[in-house]
Amino acid sequence: MTDRLTLGVAARLSTYLRVLTQYRKQGSESISSQEISEYANVNPTQVRRDLSAFGKFGKRGVGYDVKSLTSQIQGILHTGGTHTIALVGAGHLGSAIATSSIFKEHGFRIAAAFDIDEDKVGTAVGDLTVEHADGISARCRELGVVLGVIAVPPESAQMAAEALVDGGLSILFNYTETLLDVPEDVTVHTINPAEEMLYALYFYLT
Amino acid sequence: MTDRLTLGVAARLSTYLRVLTQYRKQGSESISSQEISEYANVNPTQVRRDLSAFGKFGKRGVGYDVKSLTSQIQGILHTGGTHTIALVGAGHLGSAIATSSIFKEHGFRIAAAFDIDEDKVGTAVGDLTVEHADGISARCRELGVVLGVIAVPPESAQMAAEALVDGGLSILFNYTETLLDVPEDVTVHTINPAEEMLYALYFYLT
DNA sequence: TGTTACTTGTGAACACTTTCGCATAGTTGG
DNA sequence: CCAACTATGCGAAAGTGTTCACAAGTAACA
Numbered sequence: 001m002t003d004r005l006t007l008g009v010a011a012r013l014s015t016y017l018r019v020l021t022q023y024r025k026q027g028s029e030s031i032s033s034q035e036i037s038e039y040a041n042v043n044p045t046q047v048r049r050d051l052s053a054f055g056k057f058g059k060r061g062v063g064y065d066v067k068s069l070t071s072q073i074q075g076i077l078h079t080g081g082t083h084t085i086a087l088v089g090a091g092h093l094g095s096a097i098a099t100s101s102i103f104k105e106h107g108f109r110i111a112a113a114f115d116i117d118e119d120k121v122g123t124a125v126g127d128l129t130v131e132h133a134d135g136i137s138a139r140c141r142e143l144g145v146v147l148g149v150i151a152v153p154p155e156s157a158q159m160a161a162e163a164l165v166d167g168g169l170s171i172l173f174n175y176t177e178t179l180l181d182v183p184e185d186v187t188v189h190t191i192n193p194a195e196e197m198l199y200a201l202y203f204y205l206t
Numbered sequence: 207m208t209d210r211l212t213l214g215v216a217a218r219l220s221t222y223l224r225v226l227t228q229y230r231k232q233g234s235e236s237i238s239s240q241e242i243s244e245y246a247n248v249n250p251t252q253v254r255r256d257l258s259a260f261g262k263f264g265k266r267g268v269g270y271d272v273k274s275l276t277s278q279i280q281g282i283l284h285t286g287g288t289h290t291i292a293l294v295g296a297g298h299l300g301s302a303i304a305t306s307s308i309f310k311e312h313g314f315r316i317a318a319a320f321d322i323d324e325d326k327v328g329t330a331v332g333d334l335t336v337e338h339a340d341g342i343s344a345r346c347r348e349l350g351v352v353l354g355v356i357a358v359p360p361e362s363a364q365m366a367a368e369a370l371v372d373g374g375l376s377i378l379f380n381y382t383e384t385l386l387d388v389p390e391d392v393t394v395h396t397i398n399p400a401e402e403m404l405y406a407l408y409f410y411l412t
Numbered sequence: 413t414g415t416t417a418c419t420t421g422t423g424a425a426c427a428c429t430t431t432c433g434c435a436t437a438g439t440t441g442g
Numbered sequence: 443c444c445a446a447c448t449a450t451g452c453g454a455a456a457g458t459g460t461t462c463a464c465a466a467g468t469a470a471c472a
Contacts, residue, residue, distance in 0.1 A: 008429075010405035018401055022385045032449065039385050041393075044449095045431060052451050060450045061438035077404060078411045096299035101360075102383050102400040146410075147403065154307075171410060173403065177308050179228045179245050187247075189406055193397060194308040195224055197353065197379065198283060199216035200395055204352075204377060205284045214459070238419065250419095251461055258421050266420040267468035 005076070012050055013073050015040045020070045021105055032063035079107045086140050086167070088160040089151035090115040090123070090130045093175055097151055098126035111143045116156065133163065140167025147171045154178045161188070211282070218256055219279050221246045226276045227311060238269035285313045292351040292373070294366040295358035296321040296329070296336045299381055303357060304332035317349045322362065339369065346373025353377045360384045367394075 005013070019039045023031055033047040040047070051057050051064070057072050058064045074080060085103070087094055087110050097103075098110055113125050116133040123130050131139065140148070148164035150157050150172060157178035164172060165186055174180055174190045182188055211219070225245045229237055239257075243250040257263055257270070263278055264270045280286060291309070293300055293316050303309075304316055319331050322339040329336050337345065346354070354370035356363055356378060363384035370378060371392055380386055380396045388394055 005408060006428075007405070007409075010408050011402075014401045014404040017404070018383060018396070018398055019385060022383060026385075034449080043431070046429085048450060049430080049452085056451070058450050059438065060436065061440095061448050063449065077408050079404060083403075083407060091302070092298045092305065093302035096297070096302055097399065099298065100400075102398060103403075105383070106400045106404055108400060108403060147407065171406065173399070173406075175399075177224060177228060177311075179225060179232075187406075189247075189402060190224075191399060191402065192224055192308060193303065193379070193381075194306075194312045194314060195220045196217075196395060196397065197289075197309075197314060198220040198223070198285060198312055199213070200377065200379075200393075201289060201353065202211060202216050202283050203213075212458075240419080249461070251421095252459090254420060255422085255460080262421070264420050265468065266466070267418050269419065 009050055009053075010077065012040065012042065012046070013077055015042075016047065016050070017070065017073045017077070017079075017106070020066055020073070024066050024070065029066055030063045031066050031069075033058070035063075074107075082107050082109050083147060084109055084111045084143060084145045085147045085149055086111060086136070086143070086145040086164065086169070087113040087128075087149045087151065088115075088133065088136065088164065089153075089156075090117075090120045090125050091151065091153075093151040095125050097149060097175075098128060108147075110149075111145055112139050114139075116152075133160070136160075136163035137166040137168075140164065140169060145169060147173065149173045149175065150180075151175045215256055215259075216283065218246065218248065218252070219283055221248075222253065222256070223276065223279045223283070223285075223312070226272055226279070230272050230276065235272055236269045237272050237275075239264070241269075288313050288315050289353060290315055290317045290349060290351045291353045291355055292317060292342070292346050292349070292370065292375070293319040293334075293355045293357065294321075294339065294342065294370065295356065295362075296323075296326045296331050297357065297359075299357040301331050303355060303381075304334060314353075316355075317351055318345050320345075322358075339366070342366075342369035343372040343374075346370065346375060351375060353379065355379045355381065356386075357381045 016036055019036055033044045036047045037044040054076055057069050085108055090113050113128045113130050114133045114136050115130050120130050121132045148169045150160045152160050154176045157176040161180045170186045172188045174188050180188050222242055225242055239250040239253040242253045260282055263275055291314055296319050319334045319336050320339045320342050321336050326336050327338045354375045356366045358366050360382045363382040367386045376392045378394045380394050386394050
């Protein structure tokens, strides 16, 4: 518990959390490691092992209480509080991100949306008003943003990254295929849907 | 080489492929394991180990030839041909997916886009014309689609999944948070941007 | 040609992850 | 209250993945 989670465990716990959140919406109060494992595409033993490393959350013969297990995992991942996001790019992808309820459910709040296109500035995406990209750095500092999401056309991605870094951020999520050059202390997580398809398909071909 | 790749290796090779594709666009002809590793967020030894398992692609003292390494990895992942995708949902997320160049670059072709909203049917997304969701099953069979992408509101996701499964598909990419119930032989890959944020953030908190 | 700097490829050690098998505990129904 | 069933938690074994350290090959340049 005082030890740091490994990447694998942290990733799987996040998946379990998503499954639990949805499961609760469907009205179920109890869930077995078997059920979690089916939705998470892992082995049931793996689920039990992951959870038992932090305490005995389950009841033998019954399963896990959805509500309390949810809180337990949130505690382990430190997802109690709210994390503030800045979104750069108010196109289709940006809008999709801004209007998704997923973030809200997991403790993320999109605090501001930016675009370089004057026509988009002042319009609404989700419950935000698009601000001009010139203000990125200043507004990020002002709002205490910890995480930046880049959802702009590939050719503007580097510029967006630099503005966010200027604003004091050190965690960027890049939804473009562009390779971003950033200072060493900044981490870039690249989200590329095609990439996952590529290796997922490998397991079905031949 | 006759052995099957493990998930980890396949995932990393896909990442390297993305890095190489972008690197080539920037005009560079040669790349070192060090450079690949920086963009892919892994250890340089890991990169060399991954690649050397399939042959000696590099030149000592120099690095790897971007063009030929690209083909080699494409060969390993069987990404020569074109894979056909059906997209369900023509909202913001669907449009973002349809207009992204990422898929084209990696051998994916979106063959058809569907929506249940009569107002969207007949309109254009990317270079496709939106078709009515009623036709999903029939059109999937007709077009030989292998992979379905679900980008609809959460409450319609299960319906979309069923239509795609009816159309003979067994690989679904689910961009909603909904837990999909599908036959055993169907694999669901859930893509949840918030999930990755969740566990990425863990490593910065505390 | 000799020297220096660079970078791959890999043996070996280490560390981590996954899975099996089963004892243990809770639940249900007669 | 007992028997049958279900599902967790965990020791131990097996299986993978990662990293170190360095020999060997390449290039550039004086």
